[in-house]
Amino acid sequence: MNDTAATLTQVAAHAGVSLATASRALNGSARKVNPELQARVLASAAALGYSANVQAQAVARGTTNTVAVVVGDIADPYFSSIASGIIRVADERGLIVTITATEADAAREGATLVAVKGQRPRAVIVAGSRRLGAADGDAAAELAAIERGGAKVALIGAAVPGLRSVPVQNREGAAALATALTERGYTDFVVLAGPDDLLTARERTTGFLDVAPGARVVHGAFSRDGGYETMDALLASGELTAAQPNGQAGTTGRVCVFAVTDVMAVGAMAAMRDRGIAPGADIAVAGFDDIPLVRDVTPSLTTVALPLASIGARALELALADDQDATLAEPVAGTVIVRASTP
The missing domain is CATH 3.40.50.2300 (Response regulator)
Structure with missing residues (x-):
């Protein structure tokens, strides 16, 4: 039994196509492949046990199939509840979620956004509490740069001009x-x-x-x-x-x-x-x-x-929306619930 993973070159040779055609068929390039050739390449990949290179797919498409979620503190149920809504929608869309916590540190948030940009995510959801002043301006600039790089960005909280937002009242x-x-x-x-x-x-x-x-x-x-x-x-x-x-x-x-x-x-x-x-x-x-x-x-x-899971779901749906003018979701209102702590 051969334990060596099959290569793209081997798949191309098995299917009788060029290396470029095999790459486009398997890595999701914007350039379409003839359906017959596509089927041959996929059959060869299955026969040889080939696993697609995620990084190659990202280069071919310009993005990966990941959603990057940036929160303040994943141990806080507020953020984990929001993340659960994001994960539900991501599962429905065949996307994978990665979560990074900034611990409400402005410098850490900036470094996180720089790292996220290099991962070429399909979408970025920012659920951390934003700060007043220059640090927040820096983060907004970095998010705008991520959008220019091809990812869709959505914020939860106060709206930022030019970025998609789910405002909370x-x-x-x-x-x-x-x-x-x-x-x-x-x-x-x-x-x-x-x-x-x-x-x-x-x-x-x-x-x-x-x-x-x-x-x-x-x-x-x-x-x-x-x-x-x-x-x-x-x-x-x-x-x-x-x-x-x-x-x-x-x-x-x-x-x-x-x-x-x-x-x-x-x-x-x-x-x-x-x-x-x-x-x-x-x-x-x-x-x-x-x-x-x-x-x-x-x-x-x-x-x-607050409908926290719904807020997360709404943020990812907004980020992935095809409508380029969909920059602001309907504001989310809270409901007062009186319980025993205020007799």
Whole structure:
């Protein structure tokens, strides 16, 4: 038995065609091959056990059959839920998904996009939280360069001129949440806002302040540990106290902590428990995203639900759309879901 892999030259000789014809037949070149010759080449490839060279296919077509997904943190259920929607559509289209996490590091994101461009993906989906300032401008320029190289790009979040985007109504969702909490009697709010230069965090914070302008805003890391550390520091400083028996927190009224992501809210709840404070009963907590986990934590978390898997699917469908004018998907709205964490 010959363990040596068959070569393209051997396939061409077996089929009785030129090397160029065999390459075009197997690697998907834009130049079409006579159907009879195509069939002969494919039959020879099967008979010899030939495996196509993915890199050769990329050269022939200008792209590979991969979709590159760039997220902030794959361990965060927000991003993994979005990725699940992208993977579903990719499977339907016969595409393979690769995922890279940037850990919300602007420099790492830039390097990732440079590497992605060299892989010649069919499409690039960026789901990481974009930053304000020059770093975000650099990323936008790199994404534009990727598009000029033949890949289709789609962003999730705020729109970028010239690039396809699936906008999310973060500001409106946070405003609706603040309204619902106010109607439930909460009058004293603390916002765990994440980094000030992250667009998603800023949009959600701004929306909440539109309705509750007196809320205290505290910045920290955009993660579960960031929520824990920020909450723990607030409790240690005495700036935030649990509700008194009459339902009041100090003299300011019923207090509620709004974390701009569910994972930050989960971290904040853990910090409360470690200090002997009962989330929901002593201090109310709300989040944003409705990741699957928060329905099962105790108490279940009040939040703004986003159709995360649907957002991912919509982004890839938009990127692959033939319509060159399809640059902006319908904005995705959130839905306020009130649960036991805000009694």
